[in-house]
Amino acid sequence: MSRHTLQTAAFLKNVRPVIWLDVEKRTADPEPALTSVLWADGLKTYAHDLILTASAKARGLEFLPWAELAVEVVRVAQATDSLIAGYSIPERDLLMKACPEQAEWIKSNYLNANAARWFKNHRPNLYTEACRTAGERRSPGLKDFLIQPAVGYPYKKYLLAVQPGSILGRLRTLLAKRGGIHRELTNEARRDWTNLIEYNRQDVLGMKHLVEYVVAAGVDRRAG
Numbered sequence: 486m487s488r489h490t491l492q493t494a495a496f497l498k499n500v501r502p503v504i505w506l507d508v509e510k511r512t513a514d515p516e517p518a519l520t521s522v523l524w525a526d527g528l529k530t531y532a533h534d535l536i537l538t539a540s541a542k543a544r545g546l547e548f549l550p551w552a553e554l555a556v557e558v559v560r561v562a563q564a565t566d567s568l569i570a571g572y573s574i575p576e577r578d579l580l581m582k583a584c585p586e587q588a589e590w591i592k593s594n595y596l597n598a599n600a601a602r603w604f605k606n607h608r609p610n611l612y613t614e615a616c617r618t619a620g621e622r623r624s625p626g627l628k629d630f631l632i633q634p635a636v637g638y639p640y641k642k643y644l645l646a647v648q649p650g651s652i653l654g655r656l657r658t659l660l661a662k663r664g665g666i667h668r669e670l671t672n673e674a675r676r677d678w679t680n681l682i683e684y685n686r687q688d689v690l691g692m693k694h695l696v697e698y699v700v701a702a703g704v705d706r707r708a709g
Contacts, residue, residue: 488592488593488594488595489568489594489595489596489597490596490597490599490602491597491598491599491600491602491603491696491699492602492603492606496596499568499596501566501567501568502525502565502566502567502568503567503568503569503570503596503693503696504522504523504524504558504561504562504567504568504569504570505522505523505524505570505571505598505689505692505693506520506521506522506523506558506569506570506571506576506689507520507521507571507572507576507685507688507689507692508520508571508575508576508579508685509649509653509681509684509685510649510650510653511650511653511654512650514653516533516551516552516579516583517533517551517579518532518533518534518537518653519531519532519533519534519537519653519681519682519685520533520551520554520685521685521686521688521689522554522558522689523689523690523693524558524561524567525561525565528686528689528690529547530546530547530682530685530686531546531547531548531549531554532546532547532548532549533548533549533550533551533554534653534657535665536656536657536660536661536665537656537657537660538665539660539665539666539667540656540660540667540670540678542667543667543668543675544678544679544682546682551579551583552583555579555580555583555584556583556584558580559580559584559587559590559591562594563587563590567594568594568595568596569591569594569595569596570595570596570597570598570692570693570696571595571596571597571598571692572597572598572599572626572627572688572692573597573598573599574597577591577592577595577597580595596696598692598695598696600627600630600695600696600699601615601624601625601626601630603699604625604630607702608635608702611630611633611635611636612625614633615629615630615633616629618632618633627688627691627692627695628640628644628645628691630695631691631694631695632645636694636695636698637694637698638691638694638695640687640691641683641687643680644680644683644684644687647677647680647681647684649681649684649685652677652678652680652681653681655674655677656670656674656677656678659671659674
């Protein structure tokens with residue numbers, strides 16, 4: 486179990502900076518294809534898959550191999566005594582795999598920002614609404630909480646239809662047929678790529694907002 490979750494005293498008392506990140510990949514992919522990171526330099530999105538090089542450039546993204554970004558995130562986190570936050574455990578495991586020598590440090594300094602248990606325990610009505618939004622096929626995720634009016638986040642509803650794995654699969658197929666040339670993609674494919682980038686960025690910004698909502702609620706409880 487991660488030392489830092491939204492249920493732990495270590496988290497509620499945290500005064501350290503936080504580096505927030507979210508990755509996009511297909512289930513079978515060993516590494517992410519896309520990562521957004523919110524750190525001292527602001528929100529930046531990086532492409533890692535070579536087939537996406539031209540498409541990344543077309544949208545002003547930096548191309549950087551995942552292993553290099555992972556090493557840099559851990560280096561900066563250690564240098565600034567920051568936590569690294571992701572929504573649930575997959576990001577942590579990807580970082581640990583990319584930086585095996587720092588695996589124990591990552592495990593001890595990673596914030597699992599998954600808010601489902603917190604909402605179930607402290608905001609049961611909102612949790613019930615999020616479950617209804619999620620439907621019977623899955624547990625409530627980040628976006629199911631972000632779209633609740635009480636949470637106060639202006640989530641872009643059109644992004645709810647974005648399916649990252651499907652978009653990545655289609656883009657890779659189309660780019661492979663077109664020699665990786667972004668301008669030869671269909672209008673629909675280019676729009677899907679733009680939406681995927683925004684989806685990834687909103688996951689990072691939304692996660693930070695949700696954690697701040699939880700912190701504020703915790704302060705209110707202690708004040709009362």
